[in-house]
Amino acid sequence: MRIAITGAGGFLGRRLAHALLSDPRVERLVLADLAPVPSIAGDARIVPLAANLAEAGAGESIAEGADVIFHLAAVLSGQAEADFELGMGVNVQGTRRLLEAARAGGRRPRFVFTSSLAVFGPPLPPVVDDGTAVHPQSSYGTEKAIGELLVSDYSRRGYVDGRVLRLPTVCVRPGRPNAAASSFVSGIIREPLHGENAVCPVDRGLELWLSSPRAAVSNLVHGGSLPPEALGTQRTINLPGITVTVDRMIASLAAVAGPGAAARIEFREDPAACRIVSSWPSRFDVRRALALGFTGDTEFGALVRDFMADEAAEKAVTQGRR
Amino acid sequence: MRIAITGAGGFLGRRLAHALLSDPRVERLVLADLAPVPSIAGDARIVPLAANLAEAGAGESIAEGADVIFHLAAVLSGQAEADFELGMGVNVQGTRRLLEAARAGGRRPRFVFTSSLAVFGPPLPPVVDDGTAVHPQSSYGTEKAIGELLVSDYSRRGYVDGRVLRLPTVCVRPGRPNAAASSFVSGIIREPLHGENAVCPVDRGLELWLSSPRAAVSNLVHGGSLPPEALGTQRTINLPGITVTVDRMIASLAAVAGPGAAARIEFREDPAACRIVSSWPSRFDVRRALALGFTGDTEFGALVRDFMADEAAEKAVTQGRR
Numbered sequence: 001m002r003i004a005i006t007g008a009g010g011f012l013g014r015r016l017a018h019a020l021l022s023d024p025r026v027e028r029l030v031l032a033d034l035a036p037v038p039s040i041a042g043d044a045r046i047v048p049l050a051a052n053l054a055e056a057g058a059g060e061s062i063a064e065g066a067d068v069i070f071h072l073a074a075v076l077s078g079q080a081e082a083d084f085e086l087g088m089g090v091n092v093q094g095t096r097r098l099l100e101a102a103r104a105g106g107r108r109p110r111f112v113f114t115s116s117l118a119v120f121g122p123p124l125p126p127v128v129d130d131g132t133a134v135h136p137q138s139s140y141g142t143e144k145a146i147g148e149l150l151v152s153d154y155s156r157r158g159y160v161d162g163r164v165l166r167l168p169t170v171c172v173r174p175g176r177p178n179a180a181a182s183s184f185v186s187g188i189i190r191e192p193l194h195g196e197n198a199v200c201p202v203d204r205g206l207e208l209w210l211s212s213p214r215a216a217v218s219n220l221v222h223g224g225s226l227p228p229e230a231l232g233t234q235r236t237i238n239l240p241g242i243t244v245t246v247d248r249m250i251a252s253l254a255a256v257a258g259p260g261a262a263a264r265i266e267f268r269e270d271p272a273a274c275r276i277v278s279s280w281p282s283r284f285d286v287r288r289a290l291a292l293g294f295t296g297d298t299e300f301g302a303l304v305r306d307f308m309a310d311e312a313a314e315k316a317v318t319q320g321r322r
Numbered sequence: 323m324r325i326a327i328t329g330a331g332g333f334l335g336r337r338l339a340h341a342l343l344s345d346p347r348v349e350r351l352v353l354a355d356l357a358p359v360p361s362i363a364g365d366a367r368i369v370p371l372a373a374n375l376a377e378a379g380a381g382e383s384i385a386e387g388a389d390v391i392f393h394l395a396a397v398l399s400g401q402a403e404a405d406f407e408l409g410m411g412v413n414v415q416g417t418r419r420l421l422e423a424a425r426a427g428g429r430r431p432r433f434v435f436t437s438s439l440a441v442f443g444p445p446l447p448p449v450v451d452d453g454t455a456v457h458p459q460s461s462y463g464t465e466k467a468i469g470e471l472l473v474s475d476y477s478r479r480g481y482v483d484g485r486v487l488r489l490p491t492v493c494v495r496p497g498r499p500n501a502a503a504s505s506f507v508s509g510i511i512r513e514p515l516h517g518e519n520a521v522c523p524v525d526r527g528l529e530l531w532l533s534s535p536r537a538a539v540s541n542l543v544h545g546g547s548l549p550p551e552a553l554g555t556q557r558t559i560n561l562p563g564i565t566v567t568v569d570r571m572i573a574s575l576a577a578v579a580g581p582g583a584a585a586r587i588e589f590r591e592d593p594a595a596c597r598i599v600s601s602w603p604s605r606f607d608v609r610r611a612l613a614l615g616f617t618g619d620t621e622f623g624a625l626v627r628d629f630m631a632d633e634a635a636e637k638a639v640t641q642g643r644r
Contacts (some may be wrong), residue, residue, distance in 0.1 A: 037395075084479065121555075123453075131447060133455045137555070142475040146468050149456075153464040157406065233443075233459070 002028040004066040007073030009033035053094030059101030091143035103159035111160040119145040121279040129195035129285040137279035158285040168211040168241030172307035181276040190291035192261035201270030204247040207282035239297025252301040324350040326388040329395030331355035375416030381423030390432040397460035401501035413465035425481035433482040441467040443601040451607040459601035489498035490533040490563030494629035503598040514583040523592030562574040562618025
């Protein structure tokens with residue numbers, strides 16, 4: 001099985017690569033990103049590839065010979081809102097180019113596209129399900145919704161075997177803040193755990209729809225493994241998540257790391273981020289996803305403990321290398 | 323008020339032009355289509371324009387100085403299904419180019435985009451409303467759904483003042499069969515009224531969602547006249563229509579034109595047309611459209627009589643000119 005990942009240098013891309021390499025059936029794993037992705041533990045199956053989907057020919061080099069393509073590369077919500085042309089160029093044109101390249105090989109590869117709860121916006125029903133109309137309130141959400149339509153039509157026409165996975169906001173992300181409007185969702189947990197201050201730009205009563213990195217990666221792998229018959233004509237799936245308020249997240253942080261950690265969060269409203277994140281739904285009916293074998297998290301405290309365990313494990317590996 | 327219409331050479335475009343010219347506030351009316359549109363009764367406000375939206379610069383010449391743009395030009399459903407590249411090029415890229423041209427002027431023109439019930443597909447709720455998810459089962463429907471998302475995001479960003487009008491199948495269209503999968507819907511009425519035979523490619527029990535040309539044109543004009551406050555962030559409107567079976571249509575035809583007319587219809591299934599048309603919904607909740615002042619038809623017999631009256635009037639004009 002030959003696999004390609006776009007956005008492979010990102011946090012989810014790297015985690016997904018690790019997960020896929022644990023499967024001995026994987027013969028080749030192309031890791032595509034703007035800059036070459038650092039090789040993972042010298043695994044000979046890895047092919048690093050520097051490719052920019054805004055440029056001609058990039059799609060072809062990524063898709064060549066692939067049985068499965070995970071298309072994770074995207075300009076994130078904050079940046080796509082600030083730079084409309086960049087977002088449209090990468091998130092729409094780039095996705096179209098990659099789909100064309102995947103189609104051109106005539107192999108009908110599996111095409112796993114990561115979409116987002118950002119395709120939804122008010123007025124929202126109390127619970128979002130598979131029949132809920134998209135109504136994006138950001139250019140990022142618009143571009144993801146267009147990508148969903150393209151993947152579905154390319155699948156219907158038999159050009160690719162597509163799967164659209166709508167991810168909840170992933171928390172806790174490691175590393176530094178990124179260009180997503182939801183960057184703070186991880187920041188308010190991660191920074192205090194590192195002894196740093198964090199800013200929360202939204203009201204503490206705001207409800208969020210979250211997934212742990214573990215569940216997200218496991219669901220991506222599962223999405224790539226499902227037989228096409230399981231999906232039929234409905235290629236878009238709302239992935240499982242948990243509904244939690246900012247207040248509840250902070251209480252969990254305090255429970256795990258003490259009240260001092262929670263005290264490091266300063267509330268300072270950012271209207272731009274607030275407007276985008278508040279437009280996203282926080283309650284979903286995910287019975288179809290669960291029936292298809294996708295999995296979710298149980299409670300937010302586990303997400304905090306997972307993050308701490310992952311960081312400790314990484315630290316041990318890094319120290320072991322020295 | 324300066325107005326531009328794309329697809330102005332088409333049936334709805336010509337009718338819309340006539341309707342708009344009856345408004346003395348209209349100072350200029352650009353009639354854009356692939357071929358130059360025949361001038362209408364020598365009205366000096368008309369500017370015919372040959373423009374292909376698949377070519378660079380066409381959008382700019384259409385949008386230049388316009389206060390209102392009616393974007394009707396499209397590759398129709400049957401042709402878009404047969405030629406994927408053509409449909410994507412005109413229906414998606416062409417719409418994007420026209421939106422960019424409309425934005426570039428910095429005048430934030432009204433942008434009326436004609437979409438279609440073809441954005442919907444099974445599984446469908448018993449009645450489609452504004453919260454129903456699109457699920458196109460044709461490339462035409464996919465391309466219209468992408469156009470809807472683009473118009474909404476360009477509106478949200480303040481680049482244009484967009485209105486997306488989802489038209490029912492328009493019946494009875496004059497002229498010859500066209501490249502729409504729904505071409506037969508008019509053909510089974512029009513051809514028998516002309517003493518010609520017609521083929522019905524679908525089952526007589528199939529329910530359709532129809533609008534008369536009169537209601538469609540009147541709703542397009544109304545869509546262009548609504549103040550932006552009336553629409554808020556919800557730029558997409560399901561227009562009123564009537565629900566009718568093929569059987570009921572034929573009964574109305576027989577009532578108006580006699581059983582001989584109805585006997586001219588031959589049932590011969592066409593799987594391609596059948597698959598596309600059967601995926602469209604036939605029952606809509608249009609309370610929002612009605613509250614916004616859009617209007618609908620009352621019963622199918624009136625559509626047949628309207629068509630006959632329009633043809634008789636046109637014949638009188640043509641004979642008067644000789």
